[in-house]
Amino acid sequence: MDTGESENQLKLEDIQGREEESTESCRKKRLEVNLREMQIDDLPEVFHLGELIFTAQEVPTLYRTWDEYEVTSLFNSDSEYCLVAELDKKIVGFALGTTVSKKKSSWKYGYLVWLGVLPAYHWQGIASRLFDKLAEKMIEDGVRMFLVDTGASDYAALQLFKKKGFRNPQKHVYLSLNLRTYQELQKKAGNSAKRPRNGNNHRNH
């Protein structure tokens, strides 16, 4: 006789099987991600991917605003530090970096300008692998110090960078000034400068 218990057992096995399958497919996906240098034909895809990744989060400063010039100028100046992660011929993440040499320092600095992974592919180790590949390239090119910056509330990025060994986070304050406000302030300052110092600017009749 068929019992409810054996049916439940079957369902459980089915679910377990599906879970194993999905874990397996995740593992497979993880293996299938191909890291490579960005090519000129990738520029539009990377740009649109960045629009999805970086407009979804708050952009703390205009300096960190993602636009097409970010991709094209980094690609023009440092294409070897522009990496993409590709899965089934679709780009799912990228790392764009550059190097900086200071005049009075023999040290060469590496700077990871943008690192992003499509949300659907988070937690698969893609950013970690992109970072490692970029770091390897920088080491080969004689970079001694690696720099990154991210918003103070970007927990995922901060955790990732901490895990990679970054220490000593420095707080940086960004201020903004509306230039119309500035003009008004200048005007007011100009007007008050014209007034007599004793403050008695009433006309004597």
Ligand SMILES: CC(C)(COP(=O)(O)OP(=O)(O)OC[C@H]1O[C@@H](n2cnc3c(N)ncnc32)[C@H](O)[C@@H]1OP(=O)(O)O)[C@@H](O)C(=O)NCCC(=O)NCCS
């Ligand atoms: C930050 C970001 C790039 C991480 O991408 P990812 O591919 O999901 O990261 P990984 O899977 O490689 O994770 C590597 C490590 O980062 C940490 N991490 C990643 N996402 C995390 C999260 N949401 N919360 C806490 N830690 C996280 C973990 O330590 C993780 O290691 P583990 O999996 O062994 O625990 C991704 O969240 C993103 O694109 N964020 C928006 C853009 C951004 O903030 N960029 C950074 C500044 S330019």
